[in-house]
Amino acid sequence: MPRVLISDKLSPAAVEIFRRRGIEVDLKPGLSPAELRAIIAPYDGLAVRSATKVTRELIEAAPNLKVVGRAGIGVDNVDVTSATAHGVVVMNTPYGNAITTAEHAIAMMFALARQIPEASTSTKAGRWEKNRFMGVELFGKTLGLIGCGNIGSIVADRAVGLHMKVVAYDPFLSERRAVELGVEKVALDVLLERADFVTLHTPLTEQTRNILSRENLARLKRGARVINCARGGLVDEAALHDALTSGHLAGAALDVFETEPATESPLFALENVVCTPHLGAATAEAQENVALQVADQMADYLLSGAVSNAINMPSVTAEEAPRLKPYMALAQLLGAMAGQLTVARGGVIRAIRVEYEGHVAELNRRPLTAAALAGTLAPLMGAVNMVNAPVVAKERGIEVAETVHERRGDYASLLRVTMVTDRDEKSVAGTLVGEARPRLVEIKGIAVEADFAPDMLYVTNQDRPGFIGRFGMVLANAGINIATFHLGRAAQGGDAICLVSLDGPIPESVLAEVRTLPLVVQATPLRF
Ligand SMILES: NC(=O)C1=CN([C@@H]2O[C@H](COP(=O)(O)OP(=O)(O)OC[C@H]3O[C@@H](n4cnc5c(N)ncnc54)[C@H](O)[C@@H]3O)[C@@H](O)[C@H]2O)C=CC1
């Protein structure tokens, strides 16, 4: 039974989902990094919100970890690079809290426009300062959206409903989508010149860090107001402070800060600054949504291999997963065979080709190619799986090619994996028997039919009489039982191959003896 640890405060709905789906779950919010590292080892899954920092150290202390689920959108508290390198899938819940966060941005805009927090404090203090709090209308004002993805689009929709004019800066926003949303796509400079309110809705990346820099804040209209419900670090806080105290900006509303928890900041002293403690996603509805979603996604992955909303792996839907699973096993086995043959031969890997023919070509091929890559690279590089295999191949400069053949051959589905080195090419092909059982059907273009077994021996020889008898005798004299025996040849008297499955690993001394037999070209033990 897979085990999941929930290390942040998640809605109880998550615990219920995990339990209902047959996953053992422990709820331990509030642990220190050291405490978490000390207990993480047995867990297959880790569900977090934003308090837990999923660092390289934590991932290294978690040998069983297969998936990290972030109940939320931003994954900046997860070291995705380390997770990928260790073959751990990282998932988020991209939509569950989007409406709630957009509503918070709109609420912040109203709070700023009408100085609601200050007015409330003053009124509760018994001061009836009717003349102090003169606001501005939102109607007819220009809202500048920096980032127009899920949340930005919802903010745009609500702002259009308020009869605001919305301009958006987002390099990935298409003109068509902008028209659909009723927003005008503009360059950042134009947005800064025109906006009465600016609201940020991008992730924090190298490109977006300090997107509202001192220089860009200075470009804003005098009297403009800034709202940040995305990430601290998008706005230069010191420059914002200066722009507010100089009177250049009329106000700012901040839900997120460069350093969190933000317990002190010069901005807190300013009347025209509204602050909330990273509450963008904090509604009962959003927290229930993200908890349910993350638990279901993690359970799907741990129980069936279905992948949704992964940051570092291609998606596999719950419907696809059962059909893909046996093909993934086939791809991984073919890759493992090609990889082991390549290791035996030596050489520098230049490319890995994965070819698809028949029904399998119509399936979601990205996870299949990833599984084939994992199979090929694992014998060479150790801890490689579907998650990190594409990255490992890229880092090693190995070209990965996927080919789909229109032709229909002898098999309803055929998958071929070829490894190209600076010395030669090694290809193996296989199919599924009964849509479920992986079967090898070709090695180096030579037809040979065999099931995969944990221990196999692959021999290439010259196709002349005498080999089979001598080979059988060497194994028999060593007390080694042959479970299955498969032969193939390119042409009469030409290159021949022999693949046997054994009941256990072949001892080195016996392998050495096989290699010295007349007609034998090469003998390679294989493990699956
Ligand atoms: N305050 C809170 O509690 C919450 C904050 N967030 C933050 O909101 C952010 C946005 O969330 P979503 O809209 O769901 O993400 P999203 O991925 O749907 O949208 C982000 C948009 O930013 C755009 N973008 C990327 N780089 C850009 C650049 N250099 N300049 C301008 N635009 C750029 C992208 O094209 C995309 O359209 C998240 O990354 C997260 O950091 C999300 C949920 C809750």
Ligand SMILES: O=C(O)CCC(=O)C(=O)O
């Ligand atoms: O879980 C939270 O409260 C933070 C939400 C958030 O920032 C996100 O989903 O990116």
